[in-house]
Amino acid sequence: MSHYEAPIREPLVLGDKSYHDITEDIAKPIEGKANKNWYMAFYISLAAMLWGFGCIFYTVGTGIGVWGLSKNIGWAWDITNFVWWVGIGHAGTLISAVLLLFRQKWRMAINRSAEAMTIFAVFQAGLFPIIHMGRPWNGYWVMPIPNQFGSLWVNFNSPLLWDVFAISTYLSVSLVFWWTGLLPDFAMIRDRAVKPFQKKIYALLSFGWSGRAKDWQRFEEVSLVLAGLATPLVLSVHTIVSMDFATSINPGWHSTIFPPYFVAGAIFSGFAMVQTLLGIMRKVTNMEDYITRLHVEYMNIVIILTGGIVAVAYATEFFIAWYTGSPYENYTYLSVGAATGPYAWAFYSLLFFNILTPQLLWFKKIRRSFIWSFIISIFINIGMWFERFDIIAIVLSKGHLPSTWWRFEPTFVDVGIFIGTIGFFFVLFLLYARTFPVIAQAEVKTILKSSGEFYKKRREEGIPTKPSIVANAKSKEVNPDNNKKG
């Protein structure tokens, strides 16, 4: 019983596919062997990751003085990277939760990978505050436990502690949401696995999912409620991240529009990263029939919308900085002072990558082009990094007194750790793409009849989606144990 869908809507699953074809397509990258390109990408990422780990060990062993920080720029690259990675994570939850609540069927082809991206991105994000502590072995002090000096507790008035709660809730809930969705797909791989070791692993990962009608009923309810919980959660996370800045009294940070503007920016950058990843993944894993031009176009529309919100926020910040008439506001990251000061290059990079480039997506040709979407998505990733860098480094570089004017110069360790996290992220994503079902196949099967190209064509010709019954089944008595082995 597929719901009515207007024939004018483009199909979401291309080709003449049956349920079994979907199974085959999703299982293929897992059951096949990795090609040269995969290994090349993996080793490059691994090298970057190891380099980053080396830099982290150096930092922890020597102290964060090895970074380019100074007495008035206490936050720079690492908090930039932290905010950047958290922001990237947001698209995954948006796709899986918000689009589920809005009943957007196109999310089903991309939600699995987008959620994987979320989790891997939040891992990277979590690294930065921990190493920024300088003594990461004391990291557990952020938990609400009394320390050894008596019952001195954490400070619940601090946005930094709110962040600890927000990020850990976000990471753990996203992980559970993702894994619950994965259970039926792991079960699918388990049931068709030939190698005993592979079967064991996927049996373990699938938690013994059997697909009873009652399980599915609960599964759907749990997905819906988790989506309802994750939607305000994802908005709260970047709101709280923005409060790290907005509740301070620094000119340029002390801004009431930060929460909505940060959330929009996070979705903007997150969708850009999804475009980047899926642009490569759909080719490498042969998912072209599932991640189509239409999916790319829909994501680009979200990018235009959130990019527009971000652009308006920039304009507001710039106007307000000028309108206050305060000389201190003239050194904020969006001000005449920033546009003409030593960080002018960062200021114009921000405008170019984040405001100008996304405008190309107004053209339908560009919006539906894989290669253009890919290039623009990389530009936006760079632009969103600059946004956070500008907010932190430019604002902090000009204190209220000239004696606190200082320029931030990153050291090789700053750069190395950042590159390391990019490597770590891609290591995780590449391993994921080889071992996990990269598309939520059980969900895609539910929309095959309403949104698959094959069935849409048949409906136009007036053929019902329900096959006619040919009553020719043979009944037989079988040994149940043989049956179980298939």
Place this chain on the structure above:
Amino acid sequence: MESSKVIHAFYNDDEVLLDAVKAVKAKHHHIEEVFCPFPVHGLDKAMGLAPTRLAITAFFYGITGLAVAIWMTNYIMIQDWPQDIGGKPSFSWIDNMPAFVPIMFELTVFFAAHLMVITFYMRSRIWPFKEAENPDPRTTDDHFLMEIPVSDNVDALTALLTETGAVEINIVDKH
């Protein structure tokens, strides 16, 4: 325990399955279980399954999380070790409450989400190292399996199931 016979009827289309479930129910046969590769809309109603109450549990778990957050912030910030942070002394919980809203929200979500999922796993009996119980590996691919206990009505049931479009009917011993 005495072993009893069940019929495993396979279908390869969700719409056919749904009609078959309705037909079998109409003849007042008991459907023990239906195994599906993906959720079939309306199947729970057709089988006569009671609605799940997991969403209700999530609500109560959320309330619990909120209560924990209120208790925790009150105990830590007001009772046990009150501090004057940034000229904002900790006289009473309600005065400081705005600063605790993020924590209250996060813990509400944390408790609701995790405890609901754990409840789901326990109720549906899924956890690491659990053995799968679907009788045929095809039920996670593209086949639907209806399990009906039989006594002396094998022939009538087989005829009915064949008529509803079953592609394979097996009679198996269930231990």
